[in-house]
Amino acid sequence: MRRDIFQAIADPTRRAILVLIAVQAMTPNAIAGHFDITRQSISKHLRILSECELLVQKQEGREIFYELKLDKMKEIDKWLAQFRKITEEKFQQLDLVLFTIKNKKK
């Protein structure tokens, strides 16, 4: 099953995890310390975020740290910004076309 970013951010706990690790890489235990839920469900959220390719694991000694992989977020935001700009310009073109049609009808 392919997971996607929208699924990643659909859950409030996962959004909170992303906010936490955006600041610094953290171990699963340190992350779990911020939430009032079982270690098991934290692991599940971390697994989903990893499958969405939003997290990367880093081994430091015996500890595993999770850190945020931002590329995909940036890619989508960039595309959305482009799409917005293109849409805005298209509609400015349409303004001119409509203006012309109205003039012809007069």
Add this chain to the structure above:
Amino acid sequence: MSQLFEFSVDKEKKTIHITREFAADRDIVWDAFTKAEILEQWVAPKPLKAYIKELDFRVGGRCLTAMIPPEIITRWSLQEYTRIDPKSSFTTRNSFCDENFEPLNSGSSITTNYFEPGIDKTTVRIEKIFDSLATVEWMASNGFKEGMAEGMNNLDEYLRTAVIPK
């Protein structure tokens, strides 16, 4: 002349909402969204030009659009009309295909355009729902690069000179 333009994204619902006002009656705006000869004049981001190969505006009909000359095209933008409520709204299923209508990927989006009449204006509300992030990613890497090519704002004033009567 600056018209209302709103653009918002709901990532959780994979939906883009756009609201835009146009200074024309609803009949004119409706035609501009549904007739090939008018769509071709505005639907491509400058400096690109839109080529509409086919537009069959009825439920089950389709619209095939390219942004580069058809002779060299390998990718068409396909819109299938799934619902039409004349002068009020219409819905399309959007995807990309090759010249034989073979889809280029499994991704699609559903767009509904609503036309609300006002006094000397028409408000168009657009709701675009993507089926998955994979589609958005594909769009991000394939769909709009041409449109954002450098010099995009180097406009040749095509519209101004071509369509505004002397």
